[in-house]
Amino acid sequence: KPKSRMTGFGTPGFPVLSRILNPLVEGPPYFYFENVASMPKKEWENITRHFDGVEPEFVDSKYFCACRRPRGYVHNLPVEGRKLILPEPPMTVQELLPRTTEYWPSWDPRTKLHCINTRSACNSICSGLRNLLLASDGADPPLDVQKHILKKCSSWNLIWTGPGQLAPLEPHEIELLLGFDEDHTRGASNKTDRIQSLGNSFQINTVAYHLSVLKPLYPTGMRVLSLFSGIGGAEVALHKLGIHLHYVVSVEINQNNKIMVESWWKKSGQRGKLKQLDNITDLTSDVLQDLMEEIGEFDLVIGGSPCNNLSGNNRVSRVGLAGPDSSLFFEFTRVLEDVRKVMHRRKR
DNA sequence: TTCACTATGATTAGCCCG
DNA sequence: CGGGCTAATCATAGTGAA
Numbered sequence: 001k002p003k004s005r006m007t008g009f010g011t012p013g014f015p016v017l018s019r020i021l022n023p024l025v026e027g028p029p030y031f032y033f034e035n036v037a038s039m040p041k042k043e044w045e046n047i048t049r050h051f052d053g054v055e056p057e058f059v060d061s062k063y064f065c066a067c068r069r070p071r072g073y074v075h076n077l078p079v080e081g082r083k084l085i086l087p088e089p090p091m092t093v094q095e096l097l098p099r100t101t102e103y104w105p106s107w108d109p110r111t112k113l114h115c116i117n118t119r120s121a122c123n124s125i126c127s128g129l130r131n132l133l134l135a136s137d138g139a140d141p142p143l144d145v146q147k148h149i150l151k152k153c154s155s156w157n158l159i160w161t162g163p164g165q166l167a168p169l170e171p172h173e174i175e176l177l178l179g180f181d182e183d184h185t186r187g188a189s190n191k192t193d194r195i196q197s198l199g200n201s202f203q204i205n206t207v208a209y210h211l212s213v214l215k216p217l218y219p220t221g222m223r224v225l226s227l228f229s230g231i232g233g234a235e236v237a238l239h240k241l242g243i244h245l246h247y248v249v250s251v252e253i254n255q256n257n258k259i260m261v262e263s264w265w266k267k268s269g270q271r272g273k274l275k276q277l278d279n280i281t282d283l284t285s286d287v288l289q290d291l292m293e294e295i296g297e298f299d300l301v302i303g304g305s306p307c308n309n310l311s312g313n314n315r316v317s318r319v320g321l322a323g324p325d326s327s328l329f330f331e332f333t334r335v336l337e338d339v340r341k342v343m344h345r346r347k348r
Numbered sequence: 349t350t351c352a353c354t355a356t357g358a359t360t361a362g363c364c365c366g
Numbered sequence: 367c368g369g370g371c372t373a374a375t376c377a378t379a380g381t382g383a384a
Contacts, residue, residue, distance in 0.1 A: 005362090036376060038360060069376085118377060121353035155374085190351065200376045230376095304376080312375040315357055 006060035009079040025052050025076045034304035037070035043321045050333045061203040065089045066096045067113040067177045069203050083212040085240045103160035114157045118199040122156045133164035179204025189256040202233030221246035227303030232261040234302045245272045251280050280331045285338045292342050305329040
């Protein structure tokens with residue numbers, strides 16, 4: 001089998017490659033940046049330039065869980081000695097959602113789901129498919145009908161929820177797919193918001209695999225600067241690795257997401273300190289310097305900047321990295337550079 | 349105001365094949 | 367090596383009901 005582009009420096013089942021890192025970008029601070037893999041290559045080259053030539057590691061989360069999620073990760077972490085978090089998650093939809101197997105027809109060969117999108121409304125599609133299935137009265141529909149249905153299933157990421165019945169994923173199912181505990185996003189917002197926030201999140205098992213090399217480096221805990229935190233995927237991944245979170249500065253502008261992170265922080269029994277900020281542009285060099293007077297250094301700067309101007313799903317404003325939201329990427333490298341400056345200055 | 353739902357293609361990369 | 371084909375995509379703006 002040919003090696004896929006989406007296995008990065010190594011995934012379970014694929015050999016671990018080594019790399020030589022530019023000494024200029026060696027940690028600490030370690031950094032970890034994430035975004036969609038399928039943006040124009042030109043934009044990834046642009047991003048690489050802003051990370052002093054560090055190239056993204058492209059990884060598909062299908063090697064870690066039951067859904068596709070091709071993403072690029074730019075980081076300066078060691079790539080040897082990676083470990084999976086336990087328990088290992090279900091690798092197929094059928095294992096993840098056992099109730100679907102009862103209704104999953106033999107002519108639907110899917111075992112993995114597609115990327116989580118933020119669309120939730122496809123009732124008319126689903127009812128149309130149900131009518132098609134009703135027409136075949138329980139028997140396998142004709143091949144051309146099967147093909148049509150499979151295409152819709154693929155396009156809308158539908159699962160079998162009853163006899164001849166298809167539906168999109170519910171928020172609690174997306175949480176499990178992405179490696180969160182069930183109900184991670186419950187209570188803070190409505191269904192629309194939950195799906196949106198989840199769709200923007202890390203896949204925990206994938207990210208934790210990359211971050212696992214930090215555990216032996218920081219046996220007593222880490223001080224983390226989490227940018228574009230969202231629902232706290234980075235924090236959850238580190239916690240599931242058993243890494244003590246000594247201090248987390250979490251920057252997230254969405255109030256619902258902030259509440260979810262704060263709620264998780266309490267629920268998971270954290271003993272460190274969480275400081276939440278709203279807007280990354282408010283995290284100026286001066287503010288950061290004051291923060292670091294209190295905290296000391298940051299061991300890790302982590303986050304994924306907005307992708308909506310880069311995503312192929314965007315019909316309206318796919319204008320590239322310089323777009324109104326995606327241009328916040330430059331704040332990531334700006335903040336990282338500010339952190340480096342403070343740390344470097346102290347070394348002298 | 350809040351919320352669920354709906355309509356809306358283009359741009360990619362990766363194939364295959366001549 | 368280049369053109370054609372296939373398949374997939376962390377989305378947005380608008381509508382209407384509650």
